[in-house]
Amino acid sequence: xxxxxxxxxxxxxxxxxxxxxxxxxxxxxxxxxxxxxxxxxxxxxxxxxxxxxxxxxxxxxxxxxxxxxxxxxxxxxxxxxxxxxxxxxxxxxxxxxxxxxxxxxxxxxxxxxxxxxxxxxxxxxxxxxxxxxxxxxxxxxxxxxxxxxxxxxxxxxxxxxxxxxxxxxxxxxxxxxxxxxxxxxxxxxxxxxxxxxxxxxxxxxxxxxxxxxxxxxxxxxxxxxxxxxxxxxxxxxxxxxxxxxxxxxxxxxxxxxxxx
Numbered sequence: 001x002x003x004x005x006x007x008x009x010x011x012x013x014x015x016x017x018x019x020x021x022x023x024x025x026x027x028x029x030x031x032x033x034x035x036x037x038x039x040x041x042x043x044x045x046x047x048x049x050x051x052x053x054x055x056x057x058x059x060x061x062x063x064x065x066x067x068x069x070x071x072x073x074x075x076x077x078x079x080x081x082x083x084x085x086x087x088x089x090x091x092x093x094x095x096x097x098x099x100x101x102x103x104x105x106x107x108x109x110x111x112x113x114x115x116x117x118x119x120x121x122x123x124x125x126x127x128x129x130x131x132x133x134x135x136x137x138x139x140x141x142x143x144x145x146x147x148x149x150x151x152x153x154x155x156x157x158x159x160x161x162x163x164x165x166x167x168x169x170x171x172x173x174x175x176x177x178x179x180x181x182x183x184x185x186x187x188x189x190x191x192x193x194x195x196x197x198x199x200x201x202x203x204x205x206x207x208x209x210x211x212x213x214x215x216x217x218x219x220x221x222x223x224x225x226x227x228x229x230x231x232x233x234x235x236x237x238x239x240x241x242x243x244x245x246x247x248x249x250x251x252x253x254x255x256x257x258x259x260x
Contacts, residue, residue, distance in 0.1 A: 059114025112145030
């Protein structure tokens with residue numbers, strides 16, 4: 001694990017403990033993906049509304065704390081501001097709000113919606129003959145929503161070669177409705193799909209930079225709770241809770257020891 005991603009996870013733990021909120025395991029599974037995205041796309045933290053920027057959307061909005069900590073790392077705002085996460089009147093809600101948080105492109109939280117908005121944005125940019133890109137990060141559990149596959153069909157039919165889907169394959173739905181062989185599933189919808197280690201930043205950056213014929217899909221194989229054995233081995237128990245003092249210290253020690 002690279003040092004920057006470890007520090008982002010430390011901040012997620014600190015803020016979750018202080019706030020009493022947070023989907024820690026799912027935030028941990030997307031850290032390298034988000035980090036790789038913001039190292040690859042065109043963006044300007046000093047001018048989040050820059051007209052030449054690429055668009056990055058976190059469709060699985062319950063991982064908002066992970067997004068906030070990544071945006072803070074890249075200089076969109078001071079991470080200390082995120083410590084108000086989940087509090088009454090805070091700009092940093094448990095789902096991201098594009099009108100309140102610099103760098104958030106779409107207000108998400110209702111699963112399956114972010115990808116549809118992303119398809120519309122990509123189509124609009126293509127009609128304008130812009131070279132800007134749209135990237136949407138979706139979850140494997142979120143992909144039980146029919147709107148996800150409707151959006152994929154539309155994007156493929158329109159040949160949106162400026163549109164990239166990052167699929168967080170953290171197996172969160174293994175007890176319910178898993179999606180086996182997601183690479184082949186997306187290919188069957190006409191997408192240019194590849195599979196990578198979702199915790200390998202360099203592999204992610206290479207995949208993000210690769211030219212694709214049509215809609216690009218990056219299936220990122222991840223571990224929910226990556227970095228802490230306690231989280232990774234108890235993903236359902238930790239789905240929606242924050243640590244107490246003793247648990248916090250244990251998780252920080254595991255993160256420093258990189259037990260997963």
